[in-house]
Amino acid sequence: QNSSGTQISNNIFLFTGSNVANMNLGGNSGLNFQNNLTYSYNSTLDDLSGTNNLNNQDPLFTNFNSGIGLNSSSNDYNIQSGSPAEGAGxxxxxxxxxxxxxxxxxxxxxxxxxxxxxxxxxxxxxxxGTPLNINIKANANINN
Incomplete structure (x- = not known):
């Protein structure tokens, strides 16, 4: 709240609610948005202030279901070839x-x-002085 002089770059802002029209910036008038994309699945958003922003453009995620939570692990936030977010940072x-x-x-x-x-x-x-007997199992996170 009440931030100023903040640079916000290279993001995708995604909305699934039905009554969102803007980022509700409040007292944050000094924010500078640069090279961001906004998209709402249910409404048209106000344009971001700043430069090189892609307003109201579908990011074309590899797999996204707007009917489930944004943090669902079944969503794949990689972008498809031809997405407006491709190379736009x-x-x-x-x-x-x-x-x-x-x-x-x-x-x-x-x-x-x-x-x-x-x-x-x-x-x-x-x-x-007595040994503690434990068993630990772990998985690697990256598959390479």
């Missing part, structure tokens, strides 16, 4: 969370570290 990369091949995981798992899938403590009551 300030750096010439794509807009959105996968900008420039960024290793983003919709589930929130770390991208460069394995993540735990199972953690069992076999002897949870021990005295000092």
């Amino acid at each position: 300030t750096d010439g990369n794509d807009l959105g969370v996968f900008n420039g091949g960024f290793p983003f995981d919709i589930r929130g798992y770390p991208t460069e570290l394995p993540y735990l899938t199972d953690f069992v403590i076999f002897n949870n009551i021990i005295s000092a």
Whole structure:
């Protein structure tokens, strides 16, 4: 709230509500939007202030269902070939969370570290100097 002088770049702002017309910026008059895309599945949005913004353009996600939650792991926020977000970033990369091949995981798992899938403590009551017996299972996050 009440931000000023803030540069907001290379994003995709997506709305699935039926009564959204603008970003409701309130007292944030000093925001500078550059190379962003806005899209609403149910209404027309007001244009963003700033330069090189793609207002009211479908980002053409690989797989997106506007009827389920935006954070659903069944949505695929990679963009299809021919998307207006393709190459539209300030750096010439794509807009959105996968900008420039960024290793983003919709589930929130770390991208460069394995993540735990199972953690069992076999002897949870021990005295000092006694070994703690555990079993840990983890999966790699990136498939390469």
